[in-house]
Amino acid sequence: MARKLPKKDVVIVGFGWTGAIMANELTDEGLDVIAFERGPWRDAPTEFPPGYMQDELRYRVRHELFLRPDQLTFTFRNNMRQTALPIRSWGAFMPPNGVGGGGVHWNGEMWRFLPSDFVLKTHLTERYGAAFLPADMTIQDWGVTYDELEPHYDRFEYLCGTSGTAGNLRGKIQEGGNPFEGPRSRPYPTPAQPQPFSHTLFGKAARELGYKPFPQPSGNLSQAYTNPLGLRLGPCTYCGFCEWFGCSNYSKASPQTTILPYLIRKPNFTLRDKSEVIRINVDRSGQRATGVTYVDSSGEQWEQQADLVILSAYALFNVQLLLHSQIGQPYDPVTNTGVVGRNYTHQTISSVNGFFDSKKFNFNPFIGSGSIGMCVDEFNGDNFDHGPHGFVGGGYVGQVQTGARPIESTLVPPGTPKWGPEWKKAVRDNYLSTVKPGTGVHGSFYSYRDVYLDLDTTYKDRFGRPLMRITMDLKDNEIKQNKFLTDKFAEIIKAMGAEKLAVQYRTAPYDITTYQTTHLNGGAIMGTDPKTSVLNRYLQSWDVPNLFVMGASAFPQNPGYNPTLTVGALAYWSASAIRNQYLRKPGRLVDA
Amino acid sequence: MINLRRREFLAGTAVLLFTAATVRAATITGRLPWAPNAGNPPPQVRLGPWEFFSGDEGRAMDALADCIIPPDAETLGGKDAGCAVFVDRQLAGPYGQQEGLYLRPPFQAGAKNQGHQSEKGPAQSYREGLAALDRACRERYGKSFAELSGEDKIAVLTALEKGNLKLEGVDGASFFAQVVKDVQMGLFADPIYGGNRDMSGWKMIGYPGARYNYLDWVNRHNERFPLPPVGMTGNAQWSRS
Incomplete structure (x- = not known):
């Protein structure tokens, strides 16, 4: 039996960005x-100090900072006819672990979604007609609009000190931005980061092709910054160890650098690490959460009661905890009923590597930051007429290379042997003059x-609970979208002066072994109808009103941008509803 | 109700020992936890005898390393760069035994895009793969792989890569692909792990190593970065007189 702890007002499950x-x-x-965090406490001086943080083998290849x-x-399986097999080693995405969550080892891309992304179904139906959408596509409007979220986007950007160039200031288009x-409502808190050679060259080539390139908005800062909580971040040093790594330099926005030192001083806040919540408890009515049960690192079970439960784990774990806690009706694709697990999505990623003449080009590609880059947004969302193309959705494309750590960045041109003297020579000749954009084509993934x-039905976790099963494949719409975007991207890389291109399209079947992004979404989505969403527009559970669920699990489908800024903005939006409405009159904020 | 099997639970979290300064769950309140020198730097690989490979396996690996990364006038080959030592120490460590990975049964064959589905970790794959390679070489040439002429070695590996040489009980092409990947990783990982000796891999490509600050260089376009590489333990020249 779990031992009971004194009741608290609020219990928070998972301590990454949204928990903080x-x-x-x-x-x-x-x-x-x-707050309970499954993983350990993490900070720069202990876990990723400048003396040994730059370790590609340990942090990137062997996944040091991630969940085991x-x-x-x-x-995972591609379709309902297949037998799902366990993901024994991470590949397609990397679930975070520890205090700060994904905020520790992310790249720091700070994208806002487009206004049309939030009313996607309505927008596309009005513009192209319902018949233009694939019959099995289940996209929805979010229930919240861009204008409603704008102040919260702004708040998170200013918390993080985001470096960027505004493209649209109160309706006026700005030169150099998107x-x-x-x-x-106001410019970015700090100017855009300076761009290394290849990123600059991409911007120039894109401009000459008629696009409007702009620097990627960045949570790695261009200059020192003091945030509204009085916490200070240092300027990024372009060390090239950002994604997969923690920042030793206090230059990357994370819960550790932007919130924790302020929060921890409050006497009404407590954090427990290495404590894994295994269930959200509800009372007999099934309509009120009473708290959570968690297991600490010695295997002891505890029950923490609370009036309000905030579920703020990584997207997939939010859904898993709802399923294990039997909150909300599980989704059944055959009858098309139920909601928990519905509209699960990822990101449609591809890239084009460019090989340049080493006598003319020296990119020093090891110089980079997590969200450095020059991008174009002409092909994102519904920024272009999809009518002639026969697909919906899109993404940004850009030279967003974050560095050139040598295990993963020693590329050779297509056709080179994989080993032996020719391989060795090709590695030597190409390392400094190769453009490797990584997630250069960053496309949407609709539901x-x-x-x-x-x-x-077969595999269990260490507590004997069923694992959660992912059923996912790439559909024609996303494959067409990716082909279109990748070809546009390749044209720009070619125009930079590349002699040879390695073009990699994203194709079916969806592959769980190759990294795409950690942008997994949906499964506990927000919306306007309890029949098709788990949460209302304030991220409040329709079924259990004293439970709020944060994170990208709330996205009804995934736009062509990185999710974190929207995840943070939604948390502020939800917090604002709790502070201004819920606490005054606890109960449903939207009538079901 | 969840029946927590204590032994299994402890097995599941043992991996935390590698990363966490304190293993027990802690309550954090009032101030940020911090202790001096609580970090967990990687231990430097000790040179010396093989830790995982047998003598025969080690000879085969050194020979493989030199085929994959042949020595030339400018740069060390895979053997002298310590690539086999790197692989040896990796196989002797957590990687070799799939530590931290999900190893619960049943183990079923699946599609390639569902990922590795075997109880066998890399250590056992190497053990079986190297033995099968030597067996195949003895059958064809009457010698182990390491004893073959340079030309014969290349012929064997080329056939293995193309699937024209079958190994007994082992998927030869995927085994060789794994060896290529691991040996090349040894050339580019930090020298603290036993490969990339003298930072030869980094010098070869012009990678300046575990540096931390390129603020002065981000705006200097198309200029060669002038400084030599450093590793996590510094640069050998710093401690040589």
Whole structure:
């Protein structure tokens, strides 16, 4: 039996970005808040100091900062006819672990979604007609609009000190920024990062082709910055060890650098690390959460009661905890009923590597930051007429190379042998003059009736619970979208002066072994109808009103941008609804 | 109700020992936890005898390393760069035994895009793969792989890569692909792990190593970065007089 702990006002499950934001907001209301984090405490001086953080083998190849699949994993299959098998070693995505969550080892890309992304179904149906969408596509409007989220986007950008060039200031298009972005109420808090050679060259080539390139908005800062909580970040040093790595330099926005030192001083906040919540408890009515049960690192079970439960783990784990706690009706794709596990999505990623004449080009590609880059947004969302192309969605394309760590960045031109003297010579001749954009084509991934999450029937976790099962494949719409974007991207890389291109399209079947991004979304989506969403527009559970679920699990489908800024903005939006409405009158914020 | 099997639970979290300064769950309140020198730097690989490979396996690996990365006038070959030592120490460590990976049964064959589905970790794959390679060479040439002429070695590996040489009980092409990947990784990982000796891999490509600050260089376009590489333990020249 679990031992009971004294009741708290609020319990927070998972302590990454959204957990930290909610803890800070709700302690400001004077509430007594406790947060549980499955992984260990992490900080720069202990876990990733400048003396040994630059270790590609340890952090990138051997996944030092990530969850071990042994602790918890998922099963995967492409379709409902296949037998799902466990993901024994991470590949397509990297689930975070530890205090700060993905905010520790992310790249720091700070993208706002387009205004049309939030009303996607309505927008596309109005412009192209319902028949233009694939029959099995299950995209939805979010229930929240860009204008409603704008102040919260702004807040998270200023918390992080985001470096960028505004493209649309209160409706006025700005030179040098992204002309397609929604109106922003004020400029970025810090100017854009300077761009290394290849990124600059990409911008020039794109401009000459008629595009409007702009620097990628970045959570690695161009200059020192003091945020609204009084915490200071240092300027990025372009060390080239950002994604997969923690920042030793306090230059990357993370819960550790932007919230924690302020939050921890509050007497009404407590954090427990290495404590894994295994269930959200509900009372007999099934409509009220009473708290959570967690297991600490000695194997002891505890029950923490609370009036308000904030679920803020990584997207997949939010869905898994809802399924294990039997909150909300599990989704069934056959009958098309239920909601938990519905509209699961990823990101449609591809790239083009460019090989340049080493006598003319020296890119020093090891110089980079996590969100350095020059991008074009002409082919994102519905920024272009999809009518002639026969697909919907899109993405940004850009030279967003984050460095050139040598295990993964010693590329050779297509056709070179994989080993031996020719391989060796090609590596030597190409390392400094190769452009390797990584996630250079960053496309949307829309939702489908038979792409979903449920509980596996065979494989179990270490507590004996069923693993969660991922059923996912790439559909024609995304494959066409990717082909279109990748070809456009290749034209720009070619125009930079590349002699040889290695063009990699994203194709079916969806592959769980190759890294794409950690942008997994959906499964506990927000919306306007309890029949097709788990959460209302304030991220409040339709079924259990004292439960709020943060994170990208709330995205009804995934736009062509990195998710974190929207995840943070949604947390502030939800916190604001709790502070201004829920706490005054606890209960449903939207009538079901 | 969840029945927590304590032994299994402890097995599941043992991996935390590698990363966490304190293993027990802790309550953090009032101030940020911090202790001096609580970091966990990687231990430097000790040179000396093989830790995983037998003598025969080690000879085969050194020979493989030199085929994959042949020595030339400017740069060390895979053997002298320590690539086989790198692979040896990796196989002797957590990687060799799939530590931290999900190893619960049943093990079923699946599609390639569902990932590795075997109880066998890299250590066992190497053990079986190297033995099968030597057996195949003895059958064809009457010698182990390491004893073959340079030309014969290349012929064997080329046939292996193309699937024209079958190994007994082992998928030869995927085994060789794994060896290529691991040996090349040894050339480019930090020298602290036993390969990339003298930072030969980094010098070869012009990678300046575990540096930390390129602020002065981000705006200097198309200029060769002038400084030699450093590793996590510094540069050998710093400690040589």
